[in-house]
Amino acid sequence: MNFIQSYYDPQYATCFGCGQANPQGLRIQSYWDGEFATCGHTPGPEQMAYPGVVYGGLIASLIDCHSIATAIAAAYQAEGRPMDSRPPIAYVTGNLNVSYLAPAPLGPELELKAWISQATPKKSVVQCELSAEGKLRARGETIAVRYLWAG
Amino acid sequence: MNFIQSYYDPQYATCFGCGQANPQGLRIQSYWDGEFATCGHTPGPEQMAYPGVVYGGLIASLIDCHSIATAIAAAYQAEGRPMDSRPPIAYVTGNLNVSYLAPAPLGPELELKAWISQATPKKSVVQCELSAEGKLRARGETIAVRYLWAG
Numbered sequence: 001m002n003f004i005q006s007y008y009d010p011q012y013a014t015c016f017g018c019g020q021a022n023p024q025g026l027r028i029q030s031y032w033d034g035e036f037a038t039c040g041h042t043p044g045p046e047q048m049a050y051p052g053v054v055y056g057g058l059i060a061s062l063i064d065c066h067s068i069a070t071a072i073a074a075a076y077q078a079e080g081r082p083m084d085s086r087p088p089i090a091y092v093t094g095n096l097n098v099s100y101l102a103p104a105p106l107g108p109e110l111e112l113k114a115w116i117s118q119a120t121p122k123k124s125v126v127q128c129e130l131s132a133e134g135k136l137r138a139r140g141e142t143i144a145v146r147y148l149w150a151g
Numbered sequence: 152m153n154f155i156q157s158y159y160d161p162q163y164a165t166c167f168g169c170g171q172a173n174p175q176g177l178r179i180q181s182y183w184d185g186e187f188a189t190c191g192h193t194p195g196p197e198q199m200a201y202p203g204v205v206y207g208g209l210i211a212s213l214i215d216c217h218s219i220a221t222a223i224a225a226a227y228q229a230e231g232r233p234m235d236s237r238p239p240i241a242y243v244t245g246n247l248n249v250s251y252l253a254p255a256p257l258g259p260e261l262e263l264k265a266w267i268s269q270a271t272p273k274k275s276v277v278q279c280e281l282s283a284e285g286k287l288r289a290r291g292e293t294i295a296v297r298y299l300w301a302g
Contacts, residue, residue, distance in 0.1 A: 014199050016206040046175035048165050049243075055167040056244050057215050061208025092200075093207050097248045098275035 004028035004037065004069040007083035012090060017065035024111065026058075030066050030112075035134040036128050039066045047106065053136075054104040061129055062112060063140035064096050067126035070114040071144035072079035089141070091144040094123065104137040153190065155182035157219040158234035161243060168216030179291040181217050181263075183224035184261075189261040190217045198257065205255040205288075210281055214291035215247050219275035222295035223280060225275065241270070242295040245274065255288040273297050 003019045005028070013056035018028050030039040040060070047058045071091045076083045104110060114128040128140040156169045156179070164172040169179050181190040198209045203266070222242045227234045254263060265279040281289040 012201055012203055016198050016200070017208050022197060024195075024201070032219065046173060047167050048173070050163055050165055052162070054211075055214025056247070057168050057208070060215065060247055060249075061206075064208050078231075083243070093251050096207070096211055097246070098211075099246045100244050132232040139247045 004073045004083065005029060007088075009069040009090070015065065017061050018069060023025060023131055026061065026065070028065055030060060030069040030073075030114075030133045032070070032077075034077065035115065037066065037073060037112075037114045039069075040109045041066055041112070042109045043058040043106060045106070049103075052106055054106045054110065054132075056098075056100055059100070059104065059110075059138050060098045060140075061068075062110065063128045063130060063138065064093055066112045066141060067114050067128045067140060067142035068093060068144055070116065070126050070143075071094070071124040074116045074119065075146070078119065080115040090147040091124070094145040096143075099139045100137070101139060102135065102137050104132045108132050110137075122149050133137075154182055155224045155234065156180060158239075160239040160241070162284040166216065169210050169220060171286045177212065177216070179216055179220075179224070181211060181258040181265075183221070183228075183272060185228065188217065188221040188263075188265045189222060190252050190265075191260045191282070192207040193233075193260045196257070200254075203257055204260065205257045205283075207249075207251055207300070209275075210251070210255065210289050211247060211249045211291075213261065214223060214249055214279045214281060214289065215244055217263045218265050218291060218293035219244060219256040219295055221267065222275040222293075225270065226297070227271075229270065242275070243298050245276050247294075248292045250290045252290060254284065255283045259283050266284075272286060284292075295299050
């Protein structure tokens with residue numbers, strides 16, 4: 001199974017968070033099992049808030065990009081077609097709400113798990129949990145808005 | 152007038168968003184006029200969502216760090232003491248809520264303006280607007296939680 005971002009239209013492959021074509025970006029990879037999307041990401045040492053703790057802006061970025069990928073994968077599934085079919089499905093972030101529950105240690109892999117809690121043709125609401133060392137560190141809710149291609 | 156982050160305790164000067172000692176970070180600088188805090192930041196070309204548009208994760212990061220700085224500056228003011236007095240005041244992010252209203256063009260400076268909408272001894276609610284080319288692009292609400300020093 002390939003990761004969701006590998007199916008993104010080349011026009012979107014530049015995203016700092018999830019674009020595989022942005023060499024300075026995070027290049028996260030999200031996997032969809034039909035119900036949940038998961039993603040593992042190990043931050044670089046520069047991504048600190050204070051020594052030993054992951055920067056909250058990175059956590060927000062990871063939740064944002066992973067949740068958008070989740071919305072995309074679920075939308076392909078809802079339309080009964082594979083992720084490499086045309087036209088491509090894209091979403092943009094309308095609202096991002098992150099609750100920081102506990103500091104995330106800098107070093108271990110961060111684990112994200114996301115799912116759709118509500119979906120309409122125009123937007124999806126995505127729930128996301130971010131854990132490290134088996135403990136929940138942050139919770140996110142993202143409103144993903146369907147992006148309609150002009151072409 | 153010096154910027155708020157220049158008064159941060161060295162322990163916090165490592166933050167990826169606002170730590171002046173993190174050479175790979177954003178090193179944002181926020182200025183407090185007694186009522187509003189302002190910050191200008193010009194993203195690097197790698198900080199794109201798609202070509203010509205600023206990455207939303209960067210916008211969330213800027214709103215987060217600038218809003219925390221705002222909470223800190225306002226707390227010193229409420230206590231009637233300068234920002235270089237001891238003990239240092241620190242806040243962490245409890246919740247970050249960002250609404251993306253319009254794409255922000257990649258290139259021009261992003262302008263942030265923040266203020267306190269509610270404050271208790273334990274936490275402050277910070278409103279933040281992010282504009283580019285004179286137009287509002289995103290709005291943030293941050294719950295900043297007072298961090299109590301162990302020492």
